[in-house]
Amino acid sequence: MSDQTELAPAAGATAVPWQRSSRVLTYRGASIAALLFPPTGIPALLSSLKAGRLAKEGRIEEARLAGERARDWCWYSVGIGLAAYFALFLVLLFTIRDGVLREVYFERDVITSWDAWRSLLKGFWINIQVALWAEAIVLVWALLVAVVRLLPGRECAPIRFVAAAYCDLFRGTPAVLVLLIINFGFQRARLPLLENFSTTQYAILSLVLVYGAYVSEVYRAGIESIHWSQTAAARSLGLSHGQTLRHVVVPQAVRRVTLPLLNDFIGLQKDTALLSFIGVLEVLARARFINNSQATFTGYTMAAILFVVLTIPQTRIVDRLAKRHSLRMRAG
Amino acid sequence: MALLEIEDVHKAFGDNQVLRGIGLRVDTHEVVCLIGASGSGKSTLLRCINALEPIDQGEIRLAGDRVSGRGIDVNALRRDVGIVFQSFNLFPHMTVLRNVTLAPIKVAGLASKLAEETGMALLQRIGLEEKAHEYPDRLSGGQQQRVAIVRALAMTPRLLLLDEITSALDPELIAEVLNIVRQLADEGMTMMLATHEMGFAREVATKVCFLHEGVVHEEGPPEQLFGDPREQRTREFLRHIVEAGRL
Numbered sequence: 001m002s003d004q005t006e007l008a009p010a011a012g013a014t015a016v017p018w019q020r021s022s023r024v025l026t027y028r029g030a031s032i033a034a035l036l037f038p039p040t041g042i043p044a045l046l047s048s049l050k051a052g053r054l055a056k057e058g059r060i061e062e063a064r065l066a067g068e069r070a071r072d073w074c075w076y077s078v079g080i081g082l083a084a085y086f087a088l089f090l091v092l093l094f095t096i097r098d099g100v101l102r103e104v105y106f107e108r109d110v111i112t113s114w115d116a117w118r119s120l121l122k123g124f125w126i127n128i129q130v131a132l133w134a135e136a137i138v139l140v141w142a143l144l145v146a147v148v149r150l151l152p153g154r155e156c157a158p159i160r161f162v163a164a165a166y167c168d169l170f171r172g173t174p175a176v177l178v179l180l181i182i183n184f185g186f187q188r189a190r191l192p193l194l195e196n197f198s199t200t201q202y203a204i205l206s207l208v209l210v211y212g213a214y215v216s217e218v219y220r221a222g223i224e225s226i227h228w229s230q231t232a233a234a235r236s237l238g239l240s241h242g243q244t245l246r247h248v249v250v251p252q253a254v255r256r257v258t259l260p261l262l263n264d265f266i267g268l269q270k271d272t273a274l275l276s277f278i279g280v281l282e283v284l285a286r287a288r289f290i291n292n293s294q295a296t297f298t299g300y301t302m303a304a305i306l307f308v309v310l311t312i313p314q315t316r317i318v319d320r321l322a323k324r325h326s327l328r329m330r331a332g
Numbered sequence: 333m334a335l336l337e338i339e340d341v342h343k344a345f346g347d348n349q350v351l352r353g354i355g356l357r358v359d360t361h362e363v364v365c366l367i368g369a370s371g372s373g374k375s376t377l378l379r380c381i382n383a384l385e386p387i388d389q390g391e392i393r394l395a396g397d398r399v400s401g402r403g404i405d406v407n408a409l410r411r412d413v414g415i416v417f418q419s420f421n422l423f424p425h426m427t428v429l430r431n432v433t434l435a436p437i438k439v440a441g442l443a444s445k446l447a448e449e450t451g452m453a454l455l456q457r458i459g460l461e462e463k464a465h466e467y468p469d470r471l472s473g474g475q476q477q478r479v480a481i482v483r484a485l486a487m488t489p490r491l492l493l494l495d496e497i498t499s500a501l502d503p504e505l506i507a508e509v510l511n512i513v514r515q516l517a518d519e520g521m522t523m524m525l526a527t528h529e530m531g532f533a534r535e536v537a538t539k540v541c542f543l544h545e546g547v548v549h550e551e552g553p554p555e556q557l558f559g560d561p562r563e564q565r566t567r568e569f570l571r572h573i574v575e576a577g578r579l
Contacts, residue, residue, distance in 0.1 A: 233421035233480075236382050237435035237487060238410040247434060252425050 037081030044073030352546035414484030474505030
């Protein structure tokens with residue numbers, strides 16, 4: 001009998017009596033701050049005042065609804081206000097001092113010149129080709145490096161070390177330096193097998209070396225993120241270490257790392273602009289040429305537009321792919 | 333004859349000595365149930381038999397051949413010894429059928445068409461042929477575990493290890509998995525299972541081994557071990573199980 005009273009105390013015996021909460025959040029301070037952007041700040045404050053009035057009258061639920069409306073308007077103020085003021089800042093920036101910045105970066109004669117665009121696109125085609133070649137090679141090369149770094153056992157320690165040293169070296173060196181060192185040095189040295197390489201090919205080689213080091217880390221993280229039970233299941237069926245990687249671990253890992261992989265590839269695409277440093281007539285070199293001949297900086301703007309236009313659709317595609325796969329990968 | 337012989341097997345994870353001299357013998361067509369508290373070494377023992385964990389000391393023999401230590405062909409061993417895990421571990425990026433046919437094609441070198449026919453026949457046996465082209469995430473836990481069993485069976489192992497295969501399942505899904513094991517036992521499949529389903533162990537086992545502190549503390553036919561255990565520890569363990577309403 002005494003046991004039971006301990007487990008379930010009688011109603012009304014609790015230390016603090018249960019009460020209906022009459023607390024109402026009016027978001028008064030936030031609403032006042034929201035006035036910094038009046039179009040949404042004013043409704044925020046009005047709702048907040050209304051919430052206070054209703055709360056005083058004891059209409060608690062209506063007061064809470066008004067308070068929540070005030071909070072919504074406050075958030076609108078933050079988002080829309082920031083965007084509006086930033087737009088205003090840009091307008092000011094490009095109109096200040098008789099619009100000198102607009103003149104320099106968006107000179108009408110240049111930006112509407114079909115010849116200038118054609119020249120830039122011709123250069124940009126080189127950037128795209130170099131990026132595509134480098135990316136295709138990096139996909140394979142980086143996976144190889146990652147797999148080597150994850151070889152098991154003491155007997156593989158030396159080769160693991162070699163792979164790790166490669167990654168450290170090329171992740172630590174600026175891409176532009178790798179490009180300069182490999183291109184000019186190798187060109188002069190006339191190395192066997194490499195002596196017929198063009199400057200563009202040396203550039204691809206350099207980008208592969210640099211981005212291979214980055215991407216191998218992405219692969220490695222992906223492979224390590226696959227739970228060991230997947231490996232155990234595959235090995236228990238008799239699959240070898242290599243078969244397990246190929247059929248079970250890597251396919252899952254690759255799906256998991258598509259997004260960071262794309263990040264690195266976008267970085268690679270942008271770094272193709274470094275080819276201008278070794279005398280390749282790609283988009284940046286051509287932009288510079290336009291700038292010099294027209295006494296403007298509009299060439300840079302146009303080149304930047306090309307890179308952005310190339311990048312945006314890629315991120316959207318990968319977002320969609322990642323969403324599709326994430327559902328399936330949750331099971332297992 | 334003895335299909336599997338385990339002799340004085342030791343296994344430690346760092347300072348944690350899990351197996352301290354296990355000795356055990358499994359004859360062809362036997363169904364051996366390992367029971368014991370969590371941490372008594374049931375799962376570790378099964379993983380050692382499949383060479384997923386290397387053993388520190390002792391010897392394991394399959395049909396007379398040594399299958400532990402260095403210098404053995406682990407992939408050949410695993411063709412003969414299948415294992416099913418508590419957490420199913422199906423490959424989430426492959427269809428059910430592909431899960432079943434992967435090893436027969438890649439390891440046993442079967443032609444895909446033949447492997448798929450065999451796979452479909454196996455899936456039909458467990459009533460999941462209409463799920464063959466689904467991905468594992470569309471299956472219930474019980475269905476996934478049945479597929480995992482079939483995946484191991486597709487390699488036609490001589491010994492099947494089942495590592496607490498119903499522990500991760502909702503209660504209403506346990507029966508469908510146990511029915512398959514029961515069916516396999518009736519067909520004469522040699523099996524070793526770690527389990528907490530004492531009622532089931534009592535029903536299908538030809539031999540029950542009580543593991544305690546890394547050794548086989550007591551073994552015997554199920555009627556004797558469950559009905560009249562000799563050892564004090566075994567009696568205590570079974571008393572707890574009865575109190576929990578699981579026997």
